[in-house]
Amino acid sequence: MHSVSASAGVFEAAHEAARGTDPGRESRALPRAIGRATLRVASTVLPVMVGVVTAVFFLLRIVPGDPASMILGDRATPQAVAALRERLGLDAPLWQQYIEFVTRILTHGDTGDSLVTGVATGDLIWSRAPVSLAIVAFALILALLITVPLALAAVRRKDGWIDHAVRVLPSITMGMPLFWIGLLLIIVFAVNLGWFPVGGVAPAGAGPLPWIRSLFLPSLSVALGMAPPLIRSLRAQLLEVTEAEFVTTLRAARVPERTIRFTHVLRGAALPTLNLLSVNLAYLIGGTLVVEKVFGINGLGTLLFQSISSRDFPVVQGVALYCAVLVVLVTLVTQVLSALIDPRLRRVR
Amino acid sequence: MSLTTPSTLPLRRRRLWSLVATATVAAMLLAGCAQSGPAPSDDTPTAGGTLTYGRLASANDLDLHTQITSNNAFAIDKIFEPLVSFDESGEIIDWLAENHEISDDGLVYSFTLRDGLKYSDGTDVQAADVKFSLERNIEKQGPIMLTAPIASIETDDEERTVTITLAEPYTPFLSELTGFAAGVLPSDFGGKSEEEFFENPVGTGPFVVSDWDPAGDLTFVKNEHYWQEGKPLLDSLVYTFVADDNQLLQRLSAGQIDAIETVPAANASEVDGNDATTLISGDSWAIEQVFFNTQKPEFSDVHVRRAIARALDLEGITQATTFGTARAATSLIPPSIAYSAADAGFELGYDVDAAKQELAESGYPDGFTATLLIASGNASRAQIAQIVQESLAQIGITIEIESIDLAAFRERFRAFDYDFMLNSGQSDSPDPNGLVTFQADPEGFSNSYWTHYTNDEVTALMHEGRTTPDGPEREQIYLDIQRILAEEVPYIPVYYASTLHGTTSKVHGLEGLPNASIRFQDAWIEE
Numbered sequence: 001m002h003s004v005s006a007s008a009g010v011f012e013a014a015h016e017a018a019r020g021t022d023p024g025r026e027s028r029a030l031p032r033a034i035g036r037a038t039l040r041v042a043s044t045v046l047p048v049m050v051g052v053v054t055a056v057f058f059l060l061r062i063v064p065g066d067p068a069s070m071i072l073g074d075r076a077t078p079q080a081v082a083a084l085r086e087r088l089g090l091d092a093p094l095w096q097q098y099i100e101f102v103t104r105i106l107t108h109g110d111t112g113d114s115l116v117t118g119v120a121t122g123d124l125i126w127s128r129a130p131v132s133l134a135i136v137a138f139a140l141i142l143a144l145l146i147t148v149p150l151a152l153a154a155v156r157r158k159d160g161w162i163d164h165a166v167r168v169l170p171s172i173t174m175g176m177p178l179f180w181i182g183l184l185l186i187i188v189f190a191v192n193l194g195w196f197p198v199g200g201v202a203p204a205g206a207g208p209l210p211w212i213r214s215l216f217l218p219s220l221s222v223a224l225g226m227a228p229p230l231i232r233s234l235r236a237q238l239l240e241v242t243e244a245e246f247v248t249t250l251r252a253a254r255v256p257e258r259t260i261r262f263t264h265v266l267r268g269a270a271l272p273t274l275n276l277l278s279v280n281l282a283y284l285i286g287g288t289l290v291v292e293k294v295f296g297i298n299g300l301g302t303l304l305f306q307s308i309s310s311r312d313f314p315v316v317q318g319v320a321l322y323c324a325v326l327v328v329l330v331t332l333v334t335q336v337l338s339a340l341i342d343p344r345l346r347r348v349r
Numbered sequence: 350m351s352l353t354t355p356s357t358l359p360l361r362r363r364r365l366w367s368l369v370a371t372a373t374v375a376a377m378l379l380a381g382c383a384q385s386g387p388a389p390s391d392d393t394p395t396a397g398g399t400l401t402y403g404r405l406a407s408a409n410d411l412d413l414h415t416q417i418t419s420n421n422a423f424a425i426d427k428i429f430e431p432l433v434s435f436d437e438s439g440e441i442i443d444w445l446a447e448n449h450e451i452s453d454d455g456l457v458y459s460f461t462l463r464d465g466l467k468y469s470d471g472t473d474v475q476a477a478d479v480k481f482s483l484e485r486n487i488e489k490q491g492p493i494m495l496t497a498p499i500a501s502i503e504t505d506d507e508e509r510t511v512t513i514t515l516a517e518p519y520t521p522f523l524s525e526l527t528g529f530a531a532g533v534l535p536s537d538f539g540g541k542s543e544e545e546f547f548e549n550p551v552g553t554g555p556f557v558v559s560d561w562d563p564a565g566d567l568t569f570v571k572n573e574h575y576w577q578e579g580k581p582l583l584d585s586l587v588y589t590f591v592a593d594d595n596q597l598l599q600r601l602s603a604g605q606i607d608a609i610e611t612v613p614a615a616n617a618s619e620v621d622g623n624d625a626t627t628l629i630s631g632d633s634w635a636i637e638q639v640f641f642n643t644q645k646p647e648f649s650d651v652h653v654r655r656a657i658a659r660a661l662d663l664e665g666i667t668q669a670t671t672f673g674t675a676r677a678a679t680s681l682i683p684p685s686i687a688y689s690a691a692d693a694g695f696e697l698g699y700d701v702d703a704a705k706q707e708l709a710e711s712g713y714p715d716g717f718t719a720t721l722l723i724a725s726g727n728a729s730r731a732q733i734a735q736i737v738q739e740s741l742a743q744i745g746i747t748i749e750i751e752s753i754d755l756a757a758f759r760e761r762f763r764a765f766d767y768d769f770m771l772n773s774g775q776s777d778s779p780d781p782n783g784l785v786t787f788q789a790d791p792e793g794f795s796n797s798y799w800t801h802y803t804n805d806e807v808t809a810l811m812h813e814g815r816t817t818p819d820g821p822e823r824e825q826i827y828l829d830i831q832r833i834l835a836e837e838v839p840y841i842p843v844y845y846a847s848t849l850h851g852t853t854s855k856v857h858g859l860e861g862l863p864n865a866s867i868r869f870q871d872a873w874i875e876e
Contacts, residue, residue, distance in 0.1 A: 074759065075417050118563070293592050293596075294593060
C-alpha cells in the first residue's frame, strides 16, 4: 500500500489515470487500435471463411442422405430420383461441384439456389436474417440487463444473502437445456398468463410494439441461458477490482462511491466479461437457432434445421457461411469495444 | 413485471365478479334456450374471415404431377380438383364430373363435366383440359402416375364429356382418378410457361394462391368462381409453417391459430378434453408397420418372421404409443379401404410360447442379433422400437436400435441396407390395389416396399385383383392376399393410424379425409 499524500493534484492524477482519459493520447491511439484490431481480424477472416466453406461442403456430402430422395419422397422411382439428381447437378463429380460452388460464391456472393424451393439462397437468408439478428440483439441486451444489476447487487455486500442468491439462482437456468427454458416461459407467460404470444413473429404491419413483444420470450430464453457465466465472471471481476489499490486511493480521495462503482469499478471489471461474451457468441447464435424452433419462428435457425433434414446443400452452406461472417464481425466489434474500455489495449507500442 | 399491484387488485376483483355474474346469467339463458328449442345461432355458418392453419412443413412445390409429400399434396388439392373424389369415409363421389358411367366390360369410362365450371381466373373449364391434364400426369411419370392401361381419351367440349377407353379392364382406375394428381388444369397452362403457371397456379379448387413463400407461409384467398354455390365460406386460408409440433399445439391452445394439421397422439385427449379446442379424428389410409429385409438370412426364414409377429403384443404397443387413438392392426389393408381383412382373423396373434415354438422351428433356435432401423424425431416410433426390443429379448433375439435422421434412413432402406425397420405404409386411394402393389409387387421398383418379398401366388392374385370387377370375387382375391401375407409376415402391420387434427372451438365445418387432408370449403369461424 502506498502512502497517500493529501495533495489534491495527486488524487486528480490518479483519477485521470484510472479513467485513462488523456485527451491527446486518446485521439491518436484509438483509431490505430481500431485499425490494428481490424487488421488482426481480417487476417483471420480469410482462412476462417475458406475453412467453413470447404468443411461444410464436404461434411454435408459425407453424411448419408440424398436431397433428391427427400424431395420426391418414398414413392419416387429410382429413375425419377436419378433424373432429379441430374437436373440439380448432384450427379457431377464432387470436385466439379466444389469448383462450381466456390465460383458461385465469388461471382454471385451466394451459395446457389435451394434444391427444394428453387429460391436463391441469398434471398432466403436475407428474408430470414432480420428476425434472427433481432433475437440475438435483444438476447444480448437482456443478458446485460440481467447480468449487470445482479452482479452489482451481489458485490455490495460480499457473502450477504443477495450475494448468495445471485450465486445460486442463475445456476438453475444454466443447468437447463435452452429448449426447456423456452418451453417453461411459453407455458407460464404465454399459455397461462397470456402476456406474450406463444410463438411466431407479429407481422410487420402490426407495428413495433407487438413485434418486440413477440420476440421477448425467445430472446429472454437465450439471455437466461447465457447470463449465469456472465454474472459469475462480472461478480468475480467486480470483487477483484473493488479490492484494487486504485479504488482504495479513490475512496481515500473521497470520490463519491457511486462514481467509483459505476465509472471505475464497473469499467475495470467489464473487460473480462465482454471477452467472455464474445467467446459465448457461438452459444448466442446457436441458442437463437434452437430457440427459433421452440417458438416456431421462421428465421435462420428454422431454415437451417429444415435444410439439413432435407439435405438442401446450398442453403445449409449459405447459412453456415453467413453465421461465420457474423461471428467474425462480432469478434471485430468486441475487440473495438475492448479497446474503447481498456486504454491498455490501445497503447501505441 | 408483476401486474397485480395493490391498486389494480380491487378492479380485477370487481371485473371478475361481474364476469361470473354475466356468465351465470348467460348460462341460465342458454339452458333456457336449450330446453325450449334448438340451439342458438352457433350452428349457423357465417361467411368471411381468415382461417390460420398451422402445419409442420411448408408447401414448396405446387406441381400436381411431380409431388407426393403431404406438405405439397394438401396445398395442391385446394387448387386443383379431379373428376371424382372421395368423402370422409373413403366413398368415391362425383366431383368435377356431375356423373360417370363405366361400361359393362369395364373398358369405357364416361364422365360429364358439371355445367358452368370455371377456373379461378374466370375462364371456362373445357373437356379437352381433362385430356391435357391426364396426359401430362402420365408423361411426367410422377409418384402418383395413373397406372391404368389407358388406350385413348376422347373429349367433347360442346357436350362436356370425357370418354376414357382402357386397353384392358382395370378396376382400380376410378379410384386412381380421385387422387390430387388427377386434378384438372387449363390446356397448355392457359398460355403461360409451365414454370410461370405453377408459381401462380389456376385451377377449379376452392382456393387460389395469393401469397406464397416456398420455405414459409402460403396464403390462399377464396376462388370467387368456385362451382359449389356460396362456397368457400372463408375469405382466406393461411397455411402457417410452424416447425415444432409442441409449438403448434401451444399456439392452438392459446387461440393464436385456428387449426393445426397434426396433433401428436399423446396430446389427442388433451385437445379433445379442452373446452377451447376440438379434436377432428378419423380413420386413415396409413398403417404403421415393421418391415423385414428378407434378403437378410435370419429374416428370409419365415419361422423367424412368424416368431417375431407372435412375440409382439400389438394391442399393448398400440395402446402405449398411440394413447388409444389408433386400432391395433390385424391385416395389411386397413378397415378404411375396401376388402380389408381386419375382422377376418388371419393374424397370428400374441402368444409368447407359440413365438418360442416358431423360433425353435427356424434355422435360429438359439436366437440371433439384429438391428432395428428407425428414423429419429418420431417419439412414438422410438417407443415402439423399445417395446419390440424388450419383447424379442423374451424369445432370445437381441435387438440393437439404430435411430438415424430421415434422409439417412431413407437412403439406407432404399439400398436394402437394413435388417428390419419401422415405417408406415400409406394408400393414396380407397382401392386396395395401390397398397398391395406397393407392398407386395416384387416387380415394382420398391421390391415389395424394400422387403424383397416374393410370392408368386400373391403376385398372380394381385394381377387378378386389378382386372376383376368389384364384387365378392374381387373381395375373395384381396382376402386371400391378406391371408398369405399374414401367414408369411414380410411385414407386421402394427396399427391403423387415425388422422388427428385440432381446431379451436370457434372453427366449424372442417371435413377430415382419410388421406389426412382437410376440406375447407365448408369451414367457418364463429365471430
